Amino acid sequence: MEPEQSYHIFNHANGTENIFREVENYRYFLQQYAKYLGRVVDTYAFCLMPNHFHLLVGVRSDLPGFQNLAGLTPTKLGHASNNPVTKAFSDFFNSYSKAFNKRYERRGSLFVEHFKRTPILDERQWQENFLYIHLNPVKHGFVKNHQDWKWSSWHAYQNQNRPSNIVRSYYLNFFDGLEHVKYMMEVKKEWLMNKDME
Template sequence: MEPGQSYHIFNHANGAENLFREKENYRFFLYQYNKYLEKVVDTYAYCLMPNHFHFLVGVREDLSGFQNLTGLIKHPSKNPAIKGSADFFNSYTKAINKRFERKGNLFVRAFKRTPILSEQQWQEVFLYIHLNPVKHGFVKNHPDWKWTSWHEYFNPGKVSVLNRDFFLNFFDSWDRVENLMEIKKEWLINKDLE
């Protein structure tokens, strides 16, 4: 993961398992995410589903304390974004294994990270992440799903790790985001009826 680059990060639970079995699991996941990645990435969007998750992030360019980041890209275990992600997944897995008396990997081995290469791709991923609960049939309206960054955009007074102003680089207003979400939601619903 390269400094200055945005990524769509996602992963799935192993097999038919769920990543989140109780509400506290969602909270703990976000807590651990912040603990390990807050200083490494800017977070623009997220959605936590029972058996998978999505994040839209930008790797920070100002990773103080890390010299020669370009060289670290060739050595993923030393790249702060990759190391932070691995530590985060490991810590969450250990906690879940202990809590539910299970063993082994909780996540599919390698988390997926797709670089965002255009403004349109950034917009699509941002909307897709927030519509994921509708896509999978958990809710009919995306604001009804609790475990998404959508709510943090509506509560500017609440402390958040989100970079809540960055979306303005891709959308001219929050009203535009809401309009596009409604259009995409209608398309999803109609697609499922076909």
């Protein structure tokens, strides 16, 4: 993962379990996320679902350790011990998993071992990921309207005056304001609903 690059991050429960069983799990996940990743990435969107989650993040450019990565191959850069961002994500997942396992007296991996990280390469891809992440609860049938799902960053955009760890101004590089986002959300939602009916 490289500085000044945006990524769509996704991870899923290992097997058929849920990674969030109760409200406190969601809260703890966000707390640990802020602890381990708050200084590493800027977060533009997130959605936490019972058995998976999505994030849209940008790797910060002022990270200590990146200046020492020159000359490493892409394979070695991807290894958690060499890349400070990948290591931060690994530490975060481990922290949450250990607490979850202790709380529910379970053993073994909670998450799929290798989390998915897709680089965002253009404006349209950023827009699509931003909309998709917020519409995920609708896509999976948990709610009919995305604003009704509690565990997403959509509320940070709706309530601009409330403190938030979301970098709320960045979306303006891709949309013409919040009304434009709301319009595009409705268009995308209708497309998703029609696609599911095919």
